[in-house]
Amino acid sequence: IFFRSMADEKNEEKKTGTKRTHAEMEKHSHIICPYLDTIDRSSLDFDFEKLCCVSLTNLNVYVCLVCGKYFQGRAKGSPAYNHSLSSGHHVFLSLETAGVFCLPDLYEVHDASLADIKYNLNPTYTPEQIDEILTGRKTCRGLDGKEFRPGLVGLNNLKMTDYLSALLQVIVRIPELCKYYMSPFKYPRVDMLTLRFGELIRKIWNVRGFKGQVSPHELMQAITIKSNKKFQIGHPGDPVELLQFLLNALHEEDLKGQRQIRKKEKSKQHPYTSIIHECCQGRVRVITQEVMITEDGQGNKVETNVGEEKVKEIPFMHLQFELPDTPLFKDESERNIIPQVPLFTLLHKYDGEEVTYQAIPGKTSLANKVRYRITKLPKYLLFCYKRFKMNYWFEEKNKTIVNFPVKSLDMRDFCEPHVVTSMKSTKYDLLGNLCHDGSTRGQGNGYFAHVFLKNTGDWWHLDDLDIKSAEAQEISCTAPYIQVWECQEYGFVPGYKPEAPPPPPAIATKPTSDTGKDATAPGAAAPGPGAANGQKAVGPDSNGQAAMVIDSGLAISAP
Incomplete structure (x- = not known):
């Protein structure tokens, strides 16, 4: 410049x-x-x-x-x-x-x-100012005389960009992300997306702003260029797909910038882990077995194990839940019944016992029987709920209501025993809740967010420029689409060494019939279960971990 x-x-x-x-x-x-x-x-x-x-x-x-x-x-x-x-x-x-x-x-x-x-034009902050802004209760006044709180400002809808506004309102509730991107000299500015994302976060938390609203126009332009016009102004988008794109793009750009810095300084330090992985990356163990499903003489389904069990541990950025199907028929008053399901019922998918079946393309009688178990909990858990699916004619929405607590969500029953004993706490509090209002994407009132301000202890309803207070009781009985949870006390107990975790359970992987080698032998970068179904696999990260499989319909890394 x-x-x-x-x-x-x-x-x-x-x-x-x-x-x-x-x-x-x-x-x-x-x-x-x-x-x-x-x-x-x-x-x-x-x-x-x-x-x-x-x-x-x-x-x-x-x-x-x-x-x-x-x-x-x-x-x-x-x-x-x-x-x-x-x-x-x-x-x-x-x-x-x-x-x-x-x-x-x-x-x-x-x-x-x-x-x-x-x-x-370009707000900047010192580390002391950042801590004061994120933890303070200061109220600002714009030039129009209206009061607003830093971090609780409206985002302009640029035409069908409500999914971007609602997602940003939920993401900026993560304090570590805000601290990192509010200090422009900390992160390498190697790409326009990282630069625009940091600028927008600094403007959202600006205590000297002229008005209580911000426009994400420049960030949307950078996303449009980076995604090859997959997300653009004037076209409806999906916040889950945008979340996957943002997390992976920011992670890759952060690693790219750090590699350039180490190469310039000729540094041989330990490979850098991006702020995205530090905040949101966990690990899950996937146990897969191929089975053959047939029917007996009475029409009952019979399972027959075809292959051996395969154990694989892969990283994830967010977990996705499949909701139960809505009832086909109406009730006595000729109204559609909206079912309700507790969040703990959906979380049993990751208890290591509940079985999920995945179809194998081209093999109608064969399927993969999959079980999941969390082996590492991140500091911030991202939950995504699969609400849209295509039928034979159009895309329909699942309006199932999920009942969940806003505080002290205990994950101990869905993790390995060494995770429970090593972590200081396995309880999580809700920070943000993104919902969709309407029957299909692109129709209705669109996406909105419920956010929690930790410095005041209040819940707020954010719908583009509309900001109003909300109650925790009404949030716990909504139809969430994306949620952000924060660990109450993240860290390991004294004396625990996270670099040497216990070995996996004694479910040994037998050699495959065609190669005669161990399917999960050390040094072999095995693709995720979804990579064979036309999914996009992102290469190994800087720590040499397994590749992360990204699927538009599946939120965790592998299933």
């Missing part, structure tokens, strides 16, 4: 045919600009894409501090220069260097009253 701004100034000097000396610059630095009282802070909006409204370029862009429009350049004949002459607006701010200039006189303005504008 520095060298490009210097080159722009040189080009402007060539165009104007004048070159200001050091004495002239010193002379202009003491000038008191007479146009500072024309600045209108209520018209400024730094959330949208920084493009010149005339030339549509993003190079050397200035914002008019009177009307809030973006223009390119400040030399004679440039769009900003012509705007100052035609409209009588003379104060402009460089979006790259945060320098304020007066046009058409072409001198830089130095005034302490412009500090708040420069701060809102």
